[in-house]
Amino acid sequence: MGRTWATLGVDLHLEPAGPGLRRGLTDALREAVRGGRLVPGTRLPSSRSLAADLGIARNTVADAYADLVAEGWLTARQGSGTRVATREPEPSPPGRHGAAPATGTTAHHPVYDLRAGRPDLSAFPRAEWLRAARRALTSAPNEAFGYGDPRGRVELRTALAAYLARARGVRADPERIVICAGFAHGLSLLGRLLRARGADTVAVESYGLDEHWRLLTTAGLRTRPLPFDRLGTDTREVPRGAAAVLLTPAHQFPMGAPLHHDRRAAVVGWARRTGGLVLEDDYDGEFRYDRRPVGALQGLAPDEVVHLGTASKSLAPGLRLGWMVLPPGLAREVTAVKGGVDSCGALDQLTLAEFITSGAYDRHVRASRSRYRRRRDALVAALAERAPDIRVTGIAAGLHMLLRLPTGTQHRVIHAAAARGLALEGLTPRHRHPDAVTAPLDALVLGYGTPADHAWSGALDILCTVLSDPAVTGAERIPGTDSGTAAPHPMAKRR
Numbered sequence: 001m002g003r004t005w006a007t008l009g010v011d012l013h014l015e016p017a018g019p020g021l022r023r024g025l026t027d028a029l030r031e032a033v034r035g036g037r038l039v040p041g042t043r044l045p046s047s048r049s050l051a052a053d054l055g056i057a058r059n060t061v062a063d064a065y066a067d068l069v070a071e072g073w074l075t076a077r078q079g080s081g082t083r084v085a086t087r088e089p090e091p092s093p094p095g096r097h098g099a100a101p102a103t104g105t106t107a108h109h110p111v112y113d114l115r116a117g118r119p120d121l122s123a124f125p126r127a128e129w130l131r132a133a134r135r136a137l138t139s140a141p142n143e144a145f146g147y148g149d150p151r152g153r154v155e156l157r158t159a160l161a162a163y164l165a166r167a168r169g170v171r172a173d174p175e176r177i178v179i180c181a182g183f184a185h186g187l188s189l190l191g192r193l194l195r196a197r198g199a200d201t202v203a204v205e206s207y208g209l210d211e212h213w214r215l216l217t218t219a220g221l222r223t224r225p226l227p228f229d230r231l232g233t234d235t236r237e238v239p240r241g242a243a244a245v246l247l248t249p250a251h252q253f254p255m256g257a258p259l260h261h262d263r264r265a266a267v268v269g270w271a272r273r274t275g276g277l278v279l280e281d282d283y284d285g286e287f288r289y290d291r292r293p294v295g296a297l298q299g300l301a302p303d304e305v306v307h308l309g310t311a312s313k314s315l316a317p318g319l320r321l322g323w324m325v326l327p328p329g330l331a332r333e334v335t336a337v338k339g340g341v342d343s344c345g346a347l348d349q350l351t352l353a354e355f356i357t358s359g360a361y362d363r364h365v366r367a368s369r370s371r372y373r374r375r376r377d378a379l380v381a382a383l384a385e386r387a388p389d390i391r392v393t394g395i396a397a398g399l400h401m402l403l404r405l406p407t408g409t410q411h412r413v414i415h416a417a418a419a420r421g422l423a424l425e426g427l428t429p430r431h432r433h434p435d436a437v438t439a440p441l442d443a444l445v446l447g448y449g450t451p452a453d454h455a456w457s458g459a460l461d462i463l464c465t466v467l468s469d470p471a472v473t474g475a476e477r478i479p480g481t482d483s484g485t486a487a488p489h490p491m492a493k494r495r
Helices: 021-034 047-054 058-071 126-139 154-168 183-196 210-218 261-274 330-338 346-357 360-386 410-419 453-467
Strands: 003-005 012-014 074-077 081-084 177-180 201-204 222-225 244-247 277-281 305-310 322-325 391-393 400-404 443-447
Touching: 021 058, 047 058, 058 074, 058 453, 126 346, 126 360, 154 177, 154 305, 154 322, 154 346, 177 183, 177 330, 183 210, 183 244, 183 277, 183 305, 183 322, 183 330, 201 210, 210 222, 244 261, 261 277, 346 360, 360 391, 360 400, 360 453, 410 443, 410 453
Parallel strands: 201 222, 201 244, 244 277, 277 305
Antiparallel strands: 003 012, 074 081, 177 322, 305 322, 391 400, 400 443
């Protein structure tokens, strides 16, 4: 049944096909959008008009529109009708002109994105932030608009000292906090400081972010990976000559487990014996779902641990606001390396200070925690039903989980998902240190915080479709339990 409609100026041939009219129409409209025949912003005919043109029931058209709105292909607003959603082009599928990179990164933005590293940006609390900005601007002293204290605004440092003590168990005062433009900026400053002190080596986790290792290398330092076993990162034998250890103790990235309590004690003992520093990346410490968040390592050893945090996961990375809680005496050295000026916007700092002290930050974190937990539960349940051979680990906290894949299938899974418009990221090679002695694992580092609510169901459906396809994942069973794994979550049995 092929028909052409010209309602509202739209002239398009449709040929619904498939086991049912609703599914056939949905597929035909989706392909028209994906292929560019329906460009973003195009207003579609009303369900009544299109049903009349195609000679089918109005409810069938309305249901197809609703399905595509839920998937993110269309938008529907009162008074504006149904339109093609604005979106970036999807990645090109692998073919003779070049396969998609193994990490899932392409030259174009995908339709859906389940790569780890950022929160749901559509959930940024715009109204509350605007109110905080107005209050901060109204009460700001004139000197706030000058060059400022290189450590950052005292209002924000004071608010952070109180919040971190209450929520993360950090022991600090405003004089020991330095504001920076995100974690990467803070790590770069610490790398330059360590090199200026004569250091040449920093111990890092076998699994982590290659960007962080490159920052340390750029500062003139070598990175040496720590062993990794069934208990996670092994800190009992820090490489000889290391001046610092970079860790994600509360929720290891990307494997997902917290640092074992014996190994917390071991790294603190190493720092006290050698005078070394522990650099604590507390990137998502507020988001834990099975119990209260694991306290910061800094609370055990404030004189040996540099605690680094940001608003990137709790609010948005575009704010470019982070902080370092430093051991006594180190704040002055870091400030000197920073260059003697405040490199972060004063108004944004004052707004965040107001946002924290007013209680809006706590409310936002609680609401985000609840939303992400629902997503995690839905994801675990869907995988248990549709792809039961995929082992899911690292689900107790954070905005990502690890999906163990059958050996040799990581690249196939990523490419198959990219062909359907879904961006995924593999564990290797990006997240495995090149000198790590652990064998490479086939796995996905899956970020369930990234999609907006309207795109969540579409992303989840494509993921499950790919992972349940024997042609993609094969029939081979997952190898036995190893490091970073966890018992199945009870939500896996809930439908």
